[in-house]
Amino acid sequence: MKTYQEMIFRLKQYWADRGCIITEPYDVEVGAGTMCPETFLRVLGPDEYRVAYVQPSRRPADGRYGENPNRLYKHSQLQVILKPTPADVIEQYLGSLEAIGIDLKKHDIKFEEDNWESPTLGAWGIGWQVMLDGMEITQFTYFQQCGGVDLDLVPAEITYGLERLCAFLQDKESVYDIQWTDAFQYGQVRLKEEQQFSVYNFEMADVATLWKLFELHEGECQRLIDLYRGLDTGKERFPVLPTYDQVLKCSNLFNLLDARGAISVTERVGVIGRVRKLAVGVAGIWVDQQFTNREVAA
């Protein structure tokens, strides 16, 4: 039986063989692989790109103190971005399943409509959830818009839920029983983290501190966006990427506050709107900067 890490190695190798850059996870907390700059910013603009990376995704509200066999505060996604989308993208995707030992002739695979939308990122796409024997194993999306900006080249985003895929391959009822290696199980590696972060996220995180942090990062982000907008020259060296990190910080703090029960339903929409404003702002200056870079190069 294949181990968790072996499965990841094979998927990475598979996509590397198809021209993808393999990067390590982005080192800022995100709620989904889509939010990493390697996806969110790279899909914008006319440059081709192909990348695959494993991204731990933190969703504080999904934490279950390590007690639910299928729900995790932090799970791992393999995120693949193919920009532009190759014509045989689905065949390539199905090939990746074969690469991890799934005999396609012996399983049931369906592509069921599931469009993706992230109000916080001003992003949406059209696609499916891929069902393997009744279980969702992949989210497949053709991005159409990001940060409120129409995309020049429509990329395919393929997001594999690694824990559940591996639990399927190893026929485990609980993700904690997954063999990470032959000698170690998933629970030995991650259970403590799930327990402790659940305690912190649900019970102990200081709401006032989280709000203060949110406002600090929001302020810094907006300050930078405004600075860029005021520039006549020197746009090409402006730190747009650090500005975007501030958006990610805000997004994660929002998720924490939400899990902590500190955001009422009424406030929710407003706070999402604040994060969205930053995301859209950064997307706008990123596109502008790429355009400026082109002009400078020409």
Next chain:
Amino acid sequence: MATRDLLLEIGVEEIPDWMIGDGLAHLSLKMGELTAQLGGTVVMAEATPRRLVVKLSGLVEREADREELVSGPPKQANPQAVEGFAKKNGVTSADLELVETAKGTYFSFRKQVAGKTAIEILSNGLPGIILGIPWPKTMLWPGKGGARFIRPIRWLLCLLGEEVVPFAINGIASGNETGGHRQLGQHRVAVTIDSFEQVLRDNFVILRASERRAKIEQGLPVGVKADAALLETLTYITEYPTPIVGEFAEDYLSLPEEVLVTVMRFHQKYFSVTDASGKLAAKFVAVMNTAGDADGLVKHGNERVLRARFNDARFFYNVDQQKTLAARVHDLKAVTFQAQLGSYHAKTERVVTLVKELGGDAAAVRAAELAKTDLTCEMVKEFTELQGIVGGLYAQAQGEAEEVATAIYDQYKPVSMEDTIPRSRAGQVMSLADKADTLRGCFGIGLIPTGSKDPFALRRAAQGVIKILAEGELQIGLKQLANGVEKLEDFLIERVKYYCSEIRGYAMDEVLAVLSAGADNLQDVLARLEAVKAVRASEDFEPLAASFKRMKNILDQAKFTPSGKVDEALFEDASERALWKAFGEVAARVQGASYAEVLAGMATLRPAVDLFFEKVLVNAPDMAVRANRLTLLFGLKTEFSGIAEFSEIVPKTQETHA
């Protein structure tokens, strides 16, 4: 003339099942129109999630040639101009003829236009038709400047007889190849029109939806709950459907059946199964998109997924029981109903008050207090479609009275016009109050539906109100429900019109006539409608209705309000006296009678009314005589206008003329 068949297959990545029917119908219609001049007839339109296929027969090689008359300079024009016109058309002036028209005589040329070939017409027309299919939501690919379609097109098969009809969309050129089943068939395989369907079958694609549907139905075991909508979905998310039966552990059956069925039906697209006694069995049917499951892997996988889902549901159920619904009322303060309308706690308080106002009993009041508390339960957060139902089940489990639990369970009914209303009186009143509160609140802050915009589903709420009032036989007025808000009252009356005409099948003019005479009490409206419908069959009714219209016009024109009684001494004609007498008799006879009897009585007045209008000029020169006649007509009209405004009745004969 020899004709050829045309076959078009658009190979697409998986189209959402619910969009396929309309998209295919549009494509088929437009292809029929495109080839009408060629004699084409659509003989097949079929689709799977990955292909839209239309086949036509009877296409000729080319359109018929035709003659076009090209007008040139007028008769009196100078020869150079005439020569120039001829030259432009590639002929000499000797080939021109003088043609007389209404505007004058012109040098003209009869141009022979060769009909376009079928290939030309198809090559030019098909790309636009294909890209013109109106999908509910489209995507752009491969980027700016590309095409929009429901999902990317991956191949185009287009054959006219043996010949490929050449065209391209987004760089994909048409050809003679189709695509097989993703896992079991060949990726691309060449076909002819005749071999197409068989080649698909050999490659594990059943083209015809009827055949896929039948294949699913034949594979369903005894005891499967019929579910036409699910069957349709499964027919259109598969190319080669094969049902398999799976099992789950019996102990999950201790969970509410509604929860189990929802998980299976909505989350997993499984059919549920009942045992011989009609109770839910520990089985399900999944429909695979593949040929078989020899090793049992698919069954095993589906069972595993369902087990995880059921475990979640059980976990939610147990967590939810740790706090009763009654203890959750306070928690509703944190759940927003609508930003300006406050929390569900505030809504609950309003609905409780309204239930009391509407005469709800203790059970209805209690149900209203607890109705929204299930929104704070984990089960509803996970399975939102079970709101209300979960509340009802929990109320029962927590020892609330049966009527209370039932009312909570039914609170969102009717969810559609086909759905039934809440079963109990308490449920009806509570549901009515809930919907009326939503309507009042939204209208109060200006959230009034316009056109297709109705984000709070207020039309559905209002429709529910009307259906509950009508079918629950509740004596509650629309004015009271609208709380004096005229716009809301009008909105409800619009729904009454819809309900009476579309659901109950009354003629629209009858509905309008009855509502014009009063719309507040729906029971009364329905009783009057039934009476009007019954009397309409009598031959005297429509002419009499026409006479009522005439009376109304006369009275309106005279702006008349009677100041006294009819004075028999002022009658000049026998017809006046006769009408007065007949009216008096009928009025006395139908005193306190049913609407049907009143109208039947009214219909007997027709000869007297006809004679009156024939013999008498209402607007007599003598003002006293005139006033007396108007008073008679006013009395007559008023006597019956409480039932319906007969001037709204459109005579059937007149209808056919119009």
